[in-house]
Amino acid sequence: MIEIRHVNMVYPNGVRALNDINLNIDRNEFVFVVGASGAGKSTLIRLLGLEFPPTAGKIKVLGKELTRLRRREIPAYRRSIGVVFQDFRLLENRCVYDNVAFAMQVVGARPRDIRRRVPEALEAVGLLDKARMKPQELSGGEQQRVCLARAIVNNPSLIIADEPTGNLDPKTSMEIIEHLKAINIRGTTVIMATHDREIVNALKKRVIALENGRIIRDEQRGEYS
Amino acid sequence: MLIRNILHYIKEAFLSIGRNGWMSFASVSVVAVSLFILGTFYLVNLNAEHITAELESQVEIIAEVAEDLTAEEIEQLRVTVIQLPEVEEVRFVSKSEALQRLKERMGEEWVEGYEDEERNPLPHSFEIRTIVPQDVPVVAGKLEKIPGIADVEYGAGVVEKLFRVGSVVRWIGLTFMVGLAVTAMFLIANTIKLTVNARSKEIMIMKWVGATEWFIRWPFVIEGIILGLIGALIPSLLLYYLYGEAVNWSQTNINFLPLLPSYLVIGELIKLLLLLGTIIGALGSALSVRRFLKV
Ligand SMILES: Nc1ncnc2c1ncn2[C@@H]1O[C@H](COP(=O)(O)OP(=O)(O)O)[C@@H](O)[C@H]1O
Numbered sequence: 090m091i092e093i094r095h096v097n098m099v100y101p102n103g104v105r106a107l108n109d110i111n112l113n114i115d116r117n118e119f120v121f122v123v124g125a126s127g128a129g130k131s132t133l134i135r136l137l138g139l140e141f142p143p144t145a146g147k148i149k150v151l152g153k154e155l156t157r158l159r160r161r162e163i164p165a166y167r168r169s170i171g172v173v174f175q176d177f178r179l180l181e182n183r184c185v186y187d188n189v190a191f192a193m194q195v196v197g198a199r200p201r202d203i204r205r206r207v208p209e210a211l212e213a214v215g216l217l218d219k220a221r222m223k224p225q226e227l228s229g230g231e232q233q234r235v236c237l238a239r240a241i242v243n244n245p246s247l248i249i250a251d252e253p254t255g256n257l258d259p260k261t262s263m264e265i266i267e268h269l270k271a272i273n274i275r276g277t278t279v280i281m282a283t284h285d286r287e288i289v290n291a292l293k294k295r296v297i298a299l300e301n302g303r304i305i306r307d308e309q310r311g312e313y314s
Numbered sequence: 315m316l317i318r319n320i321l322h323y324i325k326e327a328f329l330s331i332g333r334n335g336w337m338s339f340a341s342v343s344v345v346a347v348s349l350f351i352l353g354t355f356y357l358v359n360l361n362a363e364h365i366t367a368e369l370e371s372q373v374e375i376i377a378e379v380a381e382d383l384t385a386e387e388i389e390q391l392r393v394t395v396i397q398l399p400e401v402e403e404v405r406f407v408s409k410s411e412a413l414q415r416l417k418e419r420m421g422e423e424w425v426e427g428y429e430d431e432e433r434n435p436l437p438h439s440f441e442i443r444t445i446v447p448q449d450v451p452v453v454a455g456k457l458e459k460i461p462g463i464a465d466v467e468y469g470a471g472v473v474e475k476l477f478r479v480g481s482v483v484r485w486i487g488l489t490f491m492v493g494l495a496v497t498a499m500f501l502i503a504n505t506i507k508l509t510v511n512a513r514s515k516e517i518m519i520m521k522w523v524g525a526t527e528w529f530i531r532w533p534f535v536i537e538g539i540i541l542g543l544i545g546a547l548i549p550s551l552l553l554y555y556l557y558g559e560a561v562n563w564s565q566t567n568i569n570f571l572p573l574l575p576s577y578l579v580i581g582e583l584i585k586l587l588l589l590l591g592t593i594i595g596a597l598g599s600a601l602s603v604r605r606f607l608k609v
């Protein structure tokens with residue numbers, strides 16, 4: 090599903106954030122990308138989200154080579170992936186339901202489909218009863234669950250998450266991970282950058298460890314270190 | 315799908331105009347002021363051109379006929395002149411007609427003693443009008459070379475000066491108009507930029523979930539167009555009223571310099587202002603939203 094070949098990323102300021110990355114990720118995998126701060130985790134996630142192109146190398150996702158995508162093909166690609174951020178990025182002036190519905194409205198979904206899919210997505214993260222609340226009225230964990238609902242509402246085949254538990258306490262973090270696991274089991278590939286040792290060790294999933302922009306370890310059922 | 319999107323765009327645009335009430339008000343005002351000045355200038359320029367043209371159309375060439383020509387030769391000469399491509403009209407003025415005119419203009423005593431055909435010192439002449447006033451000097455030059463024409467006169471300096479002034483005025487006006495339009499555009503761009511900033515998070519999320527660039531852009535473009543249109547409507551109505559008053563006033567007070575009648579110019583002016591308002595608004599918002607859409 091994802092094929093990364095000889096990818097290098099050098100930022101305009103000269104920092105080499107990724108150095109000759111080679112990776113294959115299959116459909117339905119759950120992958121942790123781990124490493125110390127500055128190892129290049131976010132850079133890898135952002136390349137997959139098409140925030141910028143790699144300096145060198147090829148990235149192929151869902152059969153599409155990202156560096157070859159034309160500008161007007163980018164929206165369609167983004168619809169096939171769901172993104173979750175560390176800092177939630179919810180719209181404060183809209184309620185939970187509208188935040189999730191927003192993701193469908195702006196890609197031109199039919200109102201009928203929106204009315205059907207949004208409750209489904211909220212149900213999946215256990216937030217249906219809080220649909221009319223504003224983000225500020227929710228706990229951090231609940232806010233991140235709204236983001237999960239928003240990420241899955243358009244039925245993406247891949248979820249990329251950059252430290253989605255970075256702002257949460259351990260117990261809440263485990264809840265989020267359980268939801269991600271459930272999403273993964275229902276057929277969505279999940280790639281999650283984290284430096285949360287407990288979570289990684291608890292899940293026994295594939296672990297890709299980065300250090301100074303290089304892959305130093307890639308294990309199925311791996312541990313944090 | 316399409317209609318739903320359009321409704322979404324328009325709703326978003328009005329919502330955000332409401333949200334940024336003061337800034338919207340400010341930018342509408344600036345567009346209104348700019349377009350008011352521009353419209354005023356347009357009317358002044360149009361009338362200046364009109365008056366210039368009026369004056370120019372009164373410029374004609376007087377070609378004196380040589381003394382010794384027979385009536386037939388004079389007729390031949392007239393045909394030669396009328397056949398010049400630039401010439402619109404040729405009128406023959408006989409010696410006696412010229413004297414008659416002089417008498418009317420200056421009084422009996424001026425022509426006393428010269429009224430007899432033999433003693434009339436004035437020559438026969440042609441009064442020539444060209445199709446376009448700019449050709450007056452050219453035609454005058456050609457006439458001078460025609461045998462049988464003794465002397466050619468026209469308001470030489472006047473025509474040339476009038477024309478030079480006319481085109482200078484036009485160029486200054488054009489530059490001025492373009493400058494104002496660009497200023498107004500940047501002001502709208504700044505207003506929209508505020509909206510864009512206020513909604514940068516929404517825009518970012520839209521990008522991340524795969525909204526198309528135009529889906530993101532349209533509400534802002536429509537917002538800009540609405541601001542530009544309101545900004546254009548105000549000076550349109552104001553100028554419609556004021557120009558009507560000006561025409562009325564000029565008719566009673568300075569009727570020798572007639573302004574163009576309202577119905578001839580105001581429709582065009584309003585069309586122009588609304589069009590400019592739309593363009594200014596659309597370009598302004600496109601300018602400010604572009605930066606956020608860089609992938
Ligand atoms: N936008 C940027 N411009 C320049 N350098 C950056 C940028 N983002 C990250 N970096 C640098 O790239 C390296 C990897 O960063 P990042 O991918 O954010 O690591 P991680 O997410 O693992 O902490 C770091 O040295 C960081 O300083």
Ligand SMILES: [Mg+2]
Nearest residue numbers: 130131132251
């Ligand atoms: Mg990071």
